[in-house]
Amino acid sequence: MMVKLFFLLLMWVCSQVRGQEGILHVSNGSTFREYCLLYNSTWSNISDSLSRAESYPVQVLLSSQLCVRGQQGSLRGQAVVVERGGCEVSQKGLVAQDLDASVLLVSSVSDLESPSENGSEFRRLKIPVALVRHREVLDALQVFPRGMEVRLYAPPVPLFDASIVVMFLIAVVTVTTGGFWSGAAERLKQAAGPVCDSSDGRSDGGEVSLYSPLKVFLFVVMMCVMLVLMYFFYRWLVYVIIVIFCLASASALYNCLDSLMTALSCSTLSVSCRERSVSVRSLLLAAVCITLSVIWGVYRNDDRWIWILQDLLGIAFCLNFLKTISLSNFKICVILLSLLLLYDVFFVFITPFLTPNGESIMVQVALGPGAGGKGEGRVVRVPGDNSTSYERLPVVMRIPQFSALAQNLCMMQFSILGYGDIIIPGLLVAYCHRFDVWIGSSRRIYFLSCSVAYAVGLLLTFTVMLLSRMGQPALLYLVPCTLLTSAGLACVRKEFKRFWSGSGTYQVLEESRKPLLSDGDAGRGGGVRSC
Structure with a gap:
């Protein structure tokens, strides 16, 4: 019985859920591009796979906000792209629907938010409505200057991620x-x-x-x-914390690497200069640690790869702290x-x-x-x-x-x-x-x-x-x-x-900080130093 319950729980955890981020698949023949789109899954029904998604020819109307029906002719069977602003997204959707459009894509230069202004208006919509980034619309126009077709789909996201x-x-x-x-x-x-x-x-x-x-x-x-x-x-x-982290993580990484090399019995490669001994290993380690810390500080907002270096520095920081x-x-x-x-x-x-x-x-x-x-x-x-x-x-x-x-x-x-x-x-x-x-x-x-x-x-x-x-x-x-x-x-x-x-x-003694040895014992101990 417990085994069955475990597998049921595992299946539930690994089940897939629908999100509100989707994919705009733009193509023309064998060439294609994919861009981000944002929609409201309550009002817009979008396919969960590319193979089941319908293809629509695109009509780009960036000069129009599509807030009034009389501004355009019929858009039958097309995916229409308009600018954001002038009226609510739901109003644009109703106008596009009245013009027989199949999909409405709203181009936005500001932050994208899943459409949710007016629930009663969205309930009247029968076509998918989604927001896309304006720069990605311009990119698609440059890649496909002779026309394009789009498909909208939102692959389900597993609840459990590796x-x-x-x-x-x-x-x-x-x-x-x-x-x-x-x-x-x-x-x-x-x-x-x-x-x-x-x-x-x-x-x-x-x-x-x-x-x-x-x-x-x-x-x-x-x-x-x-x-x-x-x-x-x-x-x-936040900038104070960033500077402190750069200094602390570089020091922590140095301590970790130096201790590791010492444990592996690596040579310190000391060099004498004016009766002073300089460790070449320490200098090299310090240079590497400072360089990594500076690299993180410069590229800290590049999400594509900087997380690797941040996690490395973070692990070193935690180890040194412990x-x-x-x-x-x-x-x-x-x-x-x-x-x-x-x-x-x-x-x-x-x-x-x-x-x-x-x-x-x-x-x-x-x-x-x-x-x-x-x-x-x-x-x-x-x-x-x-x-x-x-x-x-x-x-x-x-x-x-x-x-x-x-x-x-x-x-x-x-x-x-x-x-x-x-x-x-x-x-x-x-x-x-x-x-x-x-x-x-x-x-x-x-x-x-x-x-x-x-x-x-x-x-x-x-x-x-x-x-x-x-x-x-x-x-x-x-x-x-x-x-x-x-x-x-x-x-x-x-x-x-x-x-x-x-x-x-x-x-370690608490607030009283009493000596571990009495005065008499300390005196008889001679070389013993009391704490």
């Missing part, structure tokens, strides 16, 4: 690799002996430890303030993850009731205020000829959707996952691996269990997203999965008290 699988693998591999790197660094630190921490939580090795609940709370408050500021002052602050920032004990993990869960849910689910356009602050900031695509209800917006490029925050992994042919023709569609959905649970995974090191667990039981819990939570996130066809705050599923799994394992192994408070010598 890009989700790629995103899942990227997130899981990044979290497990970052957690493993953090534990490996802790093992090296343990072999080198006790490391003292400064008053701000920074160790001699450069790692920063979060040990104070107050500091965690202030950190989350700062995140909330920053997100609200980004919502109101996005136009200016290795550099550490949580001192499970209590801090619970406080941080719980507060950020509330932060995520509030800014995704609650803020739509507080914003004037009904859009969540989190989505608006993550996608950018100028982002096209899905809007409220069934309205779809696609950038037109006069649309200016808008800046987006480089805080998400992006994978282009493979199966959305018509949507990608109109505007590239991406599956996205925020860095926070990788870093925040990843900090707990890293703590679990460090705890394995503290207790001498060769099987890494806490690390493996928390990594599996993260994968399960992410899989649950994507499943709910597909079933509801809505974006989900991933921390809503990731935080309970990882926290409950880690706490449950510690209880079963009867190590919860130690897991909660951290581990002996490497436990």
